[in-house]
Amino acid sequence: MPITLVKGSSILASFDRIAEERLKAGRYSSFVVVVPTRRRIRELNRLFIRQTPGAAAGAFPLFTLGTLVHAVAAANLPARKPVPLHVQAVLMQRAIDAVADGLVYFSVSKGSGRKGLSTGTFQKLASVVNGLREAGVGVEELRTEVEANELGEGRKLAEVLAIMEAYEAQLGNSFADPALEMRGVLKVFASEAPQSVWWNAFPSKPDVLFIDGFDEFARPEFELLEWLATVPGLTVVLNFDFHPANEDLFFHLEDNYHSFSGIGFRPPDRPSRAHVENSPGEHEQPAALFHEHVRRNLFRHDDTIERIDAREFVTLIEAADREAEVDTIARIIKARVVEKPEADLSRICVATAHSGAYTPLFREAFARYGIPANITDRYRLDASPLVVGILALGAVVENNFRRRDLLRALTSPYVRPGVDAANLESVSAGLRITAGARKWEERIESRLSVVENQLRTVDDELELSLLEREARMLRKGLDDFRILKEMLAPLSGEHTPAEFHRKLLDLLDKAGVESSLRPHRGPSTGPTGIPGERWEDAERDSRAFATFLSVLEDVVRLRESQNPGPAPLFDYLADLKGAVSLSRYNIRQRYGYGVYVTSIEETRGLSFDTMFIAGLVDGEFPAPYQSEVFLSVRRMAEKRKRFLFQERYLFYQASTNFKRYLYLTYPAAEGNAKELVTSSFVNALKAIADVREWKKKDGAEDQERVRILHGIWSRDELLRRVSEVMWREVSRPDHPAAKEVIKKLGHPIHVEQSRAGEHTEKAYEGFILDGVPEDMKETIAARRGGVYSVSQLETYAQCPFKFFAQRLLKLTPIEEVEEGITPLEKGNLLHQIFFEFFTRWRDEKQPPLRECSEVEFKEATDLLLSMARARLDLIHINAPLWELDKEELLGGPGRPGVMREFLENERRRPDMLAPRYFEASFGGRSGRSDAKLSSSDPVKIGDVLVRGKIDRIDVDDTSGLWIALDYKTGKIPPAKGMWRGEQLQLPVYALAIRELRNRARERAGAGPAGAFYLAKEDEVEIVPQLVPKEVVKNLGLTKKGVSPEEYESIVDGAGTFIRDYVTAIAEGRFPLTSSEKVKYVCKGCDYRMMCRIWVSHQPGEGGEGKEGEE
Incomplete structure (x- = not known):
């Protein structure tokens, strides 16, 4: 129970009795109540209204210390404009600007203000300056501290002092923040009769002032109360939690207690009637005894303390993780409701020290269990997705349509300008657009022209659909960008404050910000049937928007009063960003509705029937101390010493504000990995009380635990x-x-x-013909006579379901954005460069590279590098590693580059094979292909028509040997894939060459071979996977070849595999891949999130790499 100290009449010491009597008598203004939080004011307002039934009531005399000071200042001091916290932030950043030239420790360039500091540094600095001023540390006291400093902190403290002076200069004679108001009130009390000051503020001349629910008071607050205690005829009653015998808990309050005693505050002469009237009922008596025991003994190190048995009403619960912890809390509450449907859920509170990790979990769990919840966190305005989106719109104009600003704005669900944000993201990622309105339009137009030209030549079914899709995306992206450009144009240039205010509001209207909130306003019924199930989301967004509009209006008014002329957008955005960085907002509390979910700090002065304290792990509660590094060493030491006691006191208050039941919960681990340490506060409580415990793995389970944890509650x-x-x-x-x-x-x-x-x-297992209409069966069966690419057949070989999703359903996944050049783009780039080089070298009848003189080889090298540079210049990438990527290809200091290494390898080859055909296509349109050998007709393998394109064919005119070479810039497919029918590229190319050779009436020699040509830095070589062993030896290669029997088996087997695949496709067989293929097929698959086998067969680490080894 809190102790009561009185300065004045002990008869007036009972807050409950005096308030009730005077409210019933209609004497609302005969007393004043000061409490620590606005939430407590709202609770008392509701209580006072209930105590005045059937009567009209005016505003009750309820204040926080801040609002009390403001009321006294307004009645006794010259008028000044009050400065809320967000306006303080703007003035603070202007103060930093004003002294930027002299700052070294904080190293801010002139004119950058808050923008020259990180958000965290600015917030910390503003907190330190405001904290010092609110603690009564003024400019002169801080200057004395700077001059007396002997620990090498002079520079830091001098700059804090300079910023404080500049900030107070910004306040001038026009503005007053809470610290300046307090300073003024203390001066007026010192210069005038305290009674006159009090009566000026309260003309009704109240005779009693209750100060209720505080724990400690700053120096100016104590001085204010000291002055109030001297007002003739005014009794000051101070109620606060303290026990003089428990310094391990109340150490930080001892100074206050002795200070008040020193100025004449004493306990009441006799116990007030309120103590008797408010004595606990029979069912509350055990809890009251527990509260007193905790108050006297918590955190004390004394082996003689007699333990209290609290097992009937205090339960300690260990859960596997946070999700299980929240689930257990929800189950307990649901069980209570089932037992007593008439129970008032608003009398149940769930509190955490750090609500960020828990709020979404409670929201989801309570909705799942059908429990109405009243979640009332205090949120940072600069973290609101809605505000982030609004500020990003301004940043788009400020930074000339920088991509990340544009996407940050458009991906906000509250910014709805009628454009396709996902499409713009994909288009800009593909074109590497980073910023610049002109670049956006130029690059989209340029790429659209290229795609439209490619559409005239491409023949691959999938590639055609992808190009058509890309063309649609580009056209849509260009149209949408122009819409955005026109919509944002009014923010460009300079504006007066009134103009900026009007234009920004117009922009928010056009962007659909307010309309995005309208459908969600008010309670709604969710899928669980709970009215208001998603009310918190809508309320939070609406509150954030209302707070932002208020901040915007205050910022505009501030600028009108100080700088009314035109200013650039940069200045307005800097003011807004600074203001929102220190702004906070709450969700409105709905009284009598649902379980009260909040932070422990917000429960001060409140009382509940059932209290849950969740998240009791070290590092969170108690929280680790974070040094105020901008303070002096002495002040840091003082704050560190008081911090743990403040955390202890907070735990004490939370664990004693219940009347019936207390539940303390903690997770044993963070997910499946990090083990968590139980809070030392839990151990301190267990040291003085016996509590019921629910362990995560406890064989001796009580019946209630079994019923709650194993019952069906949702x-x-x-x-x-x-x-x-x-x-x-x-x-x-x-x-x-x-x-x-x-x-x-x-x-x-x-x-x-x-x-x-x-x-x-x-x-339901991929055999779909039995479940589809007849016309669809015919469509699927018709694929038996279709033309297939090698990649299509390989896709089916690896996973029929992927073939079904990709080729039949045409599901195109959204590719992840890569800042540098992608492996696919690098491969295409090398193909283009090598094709252009070899066709030109061949057509100009240049000598084979192995026969070139030094001069001729240098010409070849220069030609290849010039072609490569020309291709690279067409790629627009603004990424840190792009220059290194180019150097990898072209070479640089200490590295020859892939192009040179490739030509050197060609020159060193001992064989007589010569590059003859390049991009030899079969079954496709012309496009980029070799006219000398390519054919528009597909190749027939068995009874299946196949199309494809061979990167390069080398020919030995003496032996008649032809080798298909496929360029690779990444990993080489494993040779075993040919035996399994999964790697068909080389066998199909060998079969295709036979037919292409016949069509061109070329000399037929040995069976065509196939090899991969690896073109990587420091790794340029031919990998002869389908080359006879004797040929491999003649080529001077170290890799193994295949025997004639193996060659025939692989090539003939490929034809059998292809026939079987096409038959299965035509019969509608699209099952998932087999389990033995999961480790190398499913990893990295774009369709794995919709495939059940990925869930039950997670590939092991390194599985893919092992599969790729030769």
């Missing part, structure tokens, strides 16, 4: 339990609630059982 759980029983087919659950879902679960369970091994529902 619809989701009911579905899961019924599914498990039906899967085992032990029995059908005989429960009224289960009958509703059994019908719905029967079919999906039957399907899953089929997939698990019964195979009775083949249509």
